[in-house]
Amino acid sequence: MDEQKSARKHHSLRVSSEMDEKQYLQEYLTDTEYLAGCRDIKINIANVGTSSTADQAMKEEKSRNDNNNVFNIYESSLSRRQMDTLIAVSDAFLPSVDVSDLTADESLLKFYATSASMAATPQRLGGMISERLKHPKKWLLKVALWALSTWFGTFVMCGIASVSTTFPYFHSFPNLSHQRRQEILNSWSQSYFFLLRLLYWSLKLLTFLVFFTQVDSKDHNVSWKAIGYTGPDPDFKVQNTTTAATTKLDEQQQQQQEILFGPLSSGIVDFKTLPHDLTLINTLKRHGFPVKRRRPCTSILPQERSTHNNKVPSSIFDPFLKIRCDAVVVGSGSGGGVVAGLLARAGYKVLVLEKGNYYARNNLTLLEGPTLDQMYLSNGLMATADMDVLLLAGSTVGGGSTINWSASIPTPQHVRKEWCDEYELELFGSKLYEEALDVVCKRMQVQSEIEEEGFNNAVLRKGCEELGYPVDNIPRNAPSDHYCGWCCLGCKDGRKKGTSETWLLDLVESGNGVILPGSEAVKVLHQRKSGRERNTATGVAFEFENSKGDKEICVVESRVTVVACGALRTPTLLKRSGLRNPNIGKNLHLHPVAMAWGYFPDNSSSFLAEKKSYEGGIMTAMSTVAADLKKSGYGTVIQTPALHPGMFSILMPWVSGKDMKDRMRRFSRTAHVFALARDQGSGTVNSDSEIRYSVEARDEEKLRAGVEKVLRILAAAGAEEIGTHHGKGKSINVKSASYHELERFVKEESGREMRGLRWPICSAHQMGSCRMGVAAATSAVNPMGETWEVEGLFVADTSVFPTALGVNPMVTVQAIAYCTALSVLQLLKRKKIKTTYI
Numbered sequence: 092m093d094e095q096k097s098a099r100k101h102h103s104l105r106v107s108s109e110m111d112e113k114q115y116l117q118e119y120l121t122d123t124e125y126l127a128g129c130r131d132i133k134i135n136i137a138n139v140g141t142s143s144t145a146d147q148a149m150k151e152e153k154s155r156n157d158n159n160n161v162f163n164i165y166e167s168s169l170s171r172r173q174m175d176t177l178i179a180v181s182d183a184f185l186p187s188v189d190v191s192d193l194t195a196d197e198s199l200l201k202f203y204a205t206s207a208s209m210a211a212t213p214q215r216l217g218g219m220i221s222e223r224l225k226h227p228k229k230w231l232l233k234v235a236l237w238a239l240s241t242w243f244g245t246f247v248m249c250g251i252a253s254v255s256t257t258f259p260y261f262h263s264f265p266n267l268s269h270q271r272r273q274e275i276l277n278s279w280s281q282s283y284f285f286l287l288r289l290l291y292w293s294l295k296l297l298t299f300l301v302f303f304t305q306v307d308s309k310d311h312n313v314s315w316k317a318i319g320y321t322g323p324d325p326d327f328k329v330q331n332t333t334t335a336a337t338t339k340l341d342e343q344q345q346q347q348q349e350i351l352f353g354p355l356s357s358g359i360v361d362f363k364t365l366p367h368d369l370t371l372i373n374t375l376k377r378h379g380f381p382v383k384r385r386r387p388c389t390s391i392l393p394q395e396r397s398t399h400n401n402k403v404p405s406s407i408f409d410p411f412l413k414i415r416c417d418a419v420v421v422g423s424g425s426g427g428g429v430v431a432g433l434l435a436r437a438g439y440k441v442l443v444l445e446k447g448n449y450y451a452r453n454n455l456t457l458l459e460g461p462t463l464d465q466m467y468l469s470n471g472l473m474a475t476a477d478m479d480v481l482l483l484a485g486s487t488v489g490g491g492s493t494i495n496w497s498a499s500i501p502t503p504q505h506v507r508k509e510w511c512d513e514y515e516l517e518l519f520g521s522k523l524y525e526e527a528l529d530v531v532c533k534r535m536q537v538q539s540e541i542e543e544e545g546f547n548n549a550v551l552r553k554g555c556e557e558l559g560y561p562v563d564n565i566p567r568n569a570p571s572d573h574y575c576g577w578c579c580l581g582c583k584d585g586r587k588k589g590t591s592e593t594w595l596l597d598l599v600e601s602g603n604g605v606i607l608p609g610s611e612a613v614k615v616l617h618q619r620k621s622g623r624e625r626n627t628a629t630g631v632a633f634e635f636e637n638s639k640g641d642k643e644i645c646v647v648e649s650r651v652t653v654v655a656c657g658a659l660r661t662p663t664l665l666k667r668s669g670l671r672n673p674n675i676g677k678n679l680h681l682h683p684v685a686m687a688w689g690y691f692p693d694n695s696s697s698f699l700a701e702k703k704s705y706e707g708g709i710m711t712a713m714s715t716v717a718a719d720l721k722k723s724g725y726g727t728v729i730q731t732p733a734l735h736p737g738m739f740s741i742l743m744p745w746v747s748g749k750d751m752k753d754r755m756r757r758f759s760r761t762a763h764v765f766a767l768a769r770d771q772g773s774g775t776v777n778s779d780s781e782i783r784y785s786v787e788a789r790d791e792e793k794l795r796a797g798v799e800k801v802l803r804i805l806a807a808a809g810a811e812e813i814g815t816h817h818g819k820g821k822s823i824n825v826k827s828a829s830y831h832e833l834e835r836f837v838k839e840e841s842g843r844e845m846r847g848l849r850w851p852i853c854s855a856h857q858m859g860s861c862r863m864g865v866a867a868a869t870s871a872v873n874p875m876g877e878t879w880e881v882e883g884l885f886v887a888d889t890s891v892f893p894t895a896l897g898v899n900p901m902v903t904v905q906a907i908a909y910c911t912a913l914s915v916l917q918l919l920k921r922k923k924i925k926t927t928y929i
């Protein structure tokens with residue numbers, strides 16, 4: 092009761108100065124929240140002292156992060172002016188809200204009372220913008236933050252809303268009232284000017300992502316209890332506690348065990364954790380890979396050699412190590428994993444290079460923020476150049492298959508027919524491809540039963556059944572009782588059969604292969620051999636960071652090179668390596684996704700009982716009601732996402748701080764269903780950070796048709812309120828609306844403009860950027876998966892898809908990779924065995 096009183100006392104607390112912020116932290120937040128907040132203040136705000144306890148907390152957390160690799164703390168390099176704007180913006184999005192009229196538990200009151208700056212979100216945000224964000228438009232964001240800290244910049248960007256009738260008349264953004272700042276943000280969201288919409292969208296995305304994913308040293312977030320989120324899977328916590336309790340190892344052994352624990356442990360060679368170069372070399376040799384070490388420079392004195400080697404960076408011409416193997420596979424994801432496993436099982440020595448790190452089961456955090464940062468490409472902050480589409484892709488051992496949603500759908504017949512008839516790729520009509528589909532599904536233990544359906548899928552199924560729409564079980568690479576919900580953050584028990592539980596396991600168990608995490612291929616090496624009309628691949632140069640934090644370059648000499656970096660990175664690697672085929676990087680398809688939501692209050696429907704929006708099998712039901720299967724096959728499929736608080740908050744429309752907190756409060760009972768378009772429009776991959784793609788009008792039309800069905804499904808399933816992600820944030824109370832009101836709402840909202848940042852569009856499927864074809868003029872690789880330009884250089888990932896697929900791509904990419912692996916095997920059989928290093 093006292094606590095509640097104390098909470099109420101602070102409802103209307105506003106942070107007006109740094110001292111207020113510290114005071115708030117001290118009085119209101121829990122000890123760990125307080126210490127974490129102090130840490131951020133210390134890191135980021137100059138001239139604010141911190142207590143010794145805060146120093147201690149920082150040290151502890153830093154050491155915890157260093158030891159466990161839990162999450163990175165990014166330091167802000169933004170100027171004081173930029174930080175002032177960031178604080179003002181994030182507090183406008185997430186203010187402290189007075190809810191003194193509300194009778195609620197303490198956690199809820201605290202959630203409403205806490206503004207973004209009270210939780211030190213702007214400071215983390217500053218670090219994220221400075222170090223983690225790599226988008227090509229980042230400079231614009233920084234300029235805007237600076238401009239908004241001046242009255243003239245604010246006037247240019249905010250117009251009359253920044254002017255008052257009293258002296259000094261013109262104000263900078265941080266000096267405007269809270270009400271004015273909210274109004275300005277709202278006007279930007281629907282502004283006529285694209286750049287203002289871009290600014291709004293990027294600031295909203297970053298603020299909410301940080302606020303709802305940031306954790307203190309006890310892995311708590313100030314909002315989670317209030318919004319009904321448990322944080323990491325409770326079963327996972329139990330699993331890890333049990334492991335720790337039963338493992339009697341000294342600290343160092345345990346750490347080593349933790350790093351290596353997991354099915355792949357004996358085949359992981361982590362350059363970062365191996366303490367000495369010799370250990371590294373011996374480990375590789377022990378696995379049967381001939382290795383040659385860089386020679387110390389002979390032109391300098393012997394006593395200076397070690398310093399010299401430290402100072403002169405290794406290069407492709409003078410690599411730190413040369414490693415020899417039969418096949419090098421770049422990328423350990425869905426495609427790369429299959430090729431690596433098959434070649435190793437056939438007896439060839441295979442080296443797998445993986446840019447991302449390895450997270451064994453009990454090394455996972457199952458925390459959304461750290462996982463996005465560590466296991467997703469571009470630290471989970473990736474979007475097309477105009478931010479039209481938010482992109483998600485895995486970057487860890489196992490690639491996308493480690494963090495994906497387990498849907499395992501075979502290539503649809505109509506797509507196979509199109510690829511075979513229109514693109515003349517006979518492979519897709521062949522018995523071999525049929526066999527490939529069977530083999531990969533068997534290896535992943537794909538099955539279609541579900542024992543208990545999760546919240547979102549139960550809603551989708553119920554809505555479809557009520558309306559008479561088709562609804563099918565989605566085959567999954569997980570058992571029927573796999574009721575999880577956290578698999579998008581890594582699978583805690585290995586029951587989801589991604590490549591690290593299947594094909595990469597085959598590689599390791601064969602004794603013929605190793606995986607090198609943290610190793611990024613920088614160039615494919617190739618040269619003209621006598622009597623050849625085109626170059627032949629000779630291997631790959633890759634970069635890694637050693638245990639001292641220095642970057643080193645190594646060269647792998649291989650008989651065959653397979654690139655499987657995913658559709659966003661394979662084109663850039665090939666282009667960097669000198670390949671000139673104009674199709675490389677073009678024809679990128681993204682399967683754009685648009686969502687709608689429905690709110691189901693607690694106990695509103697018996698079929699949802701105690702379920703929560705983020706629990707259960709992520710994808711178990713799907714409808715093809717808008718798939719246009721009888722005509723072109725270019726429609727949308729309707730499925731459900733996994734949305735933990737960070738992603739949920741990014742996508743939900745914002746109209747005011749109070750409204751947003753109300754929406755978040757209903758997080759655990761808000762279902763999401765999406766329409767995924769088989770896109771005919773395409774984009775280009777220009778560089779690692781510049782991906783150009785705009786949703787075409789015809790694809791937007793498909794999404795609208797899909798969203799219309801989704802809204803109907805949500806209403807039919809019994810939602811009390813429904814809405815979409817369109818920036819206007821309109822919703823309707825289904826229970827009190829008349830039939831006509833509901834019809835009008837569905838038509839109006841699904842007919843809204845989506846493109847140009849009006850409606851957040853997402854993509855978790857990227858494909859087609861090095862497409863397969865029968866001629867070099869129209870494709871990047873031939874039907875065997877080999878590049879037209881370089882012999883012995885194969886591509887085995889989704890970039891080879893001739894068009895968009897229309898369903899989840901994992902099974903298709905694995906089946907194609909299976910066929911490509913057979914072609915690679917034939918080539919290897921033809922090539923002579925090379926001598927090893929002495």
Ligand SMILES: Cc1cc2nc3c(=O)[nH]c(=O)nc-3n(C[C@H](O)[C@H](O)[C@H](O)COP(=O)(O)OP(=O)(O)OC[C@H]3O[C@@H](n4cnc5c(N)ncnc54)[C@H](O)[C@@H]3O)c2cc1C
Pocket residue numbers: 421422423424425426427444445446447483484485486487488489490491492494495496497498499500579610611612613655656657658660661664710855856857887888889890898899900901902904
């Ligand atoms: C959140 C999410 C959910 C998804 N859910 C599903 C689903 O339920 N069903 C489904 O079928 N599909 C799903 N997908 C998509 C599916 O996972 C991908 O389409 C598939 O994994 C792509 O396979 P790939 O081999 O092309 O690339 P990836 O699996 O992405 O693997 C590429 C790997 O290459 C590495 N790499 C990149 N560049 C380099 C380099 N230069 N050097 C070394 N390594 C490099 C990357 O780090 C990455 O690990 C999902 C994807 C996401 C992101």
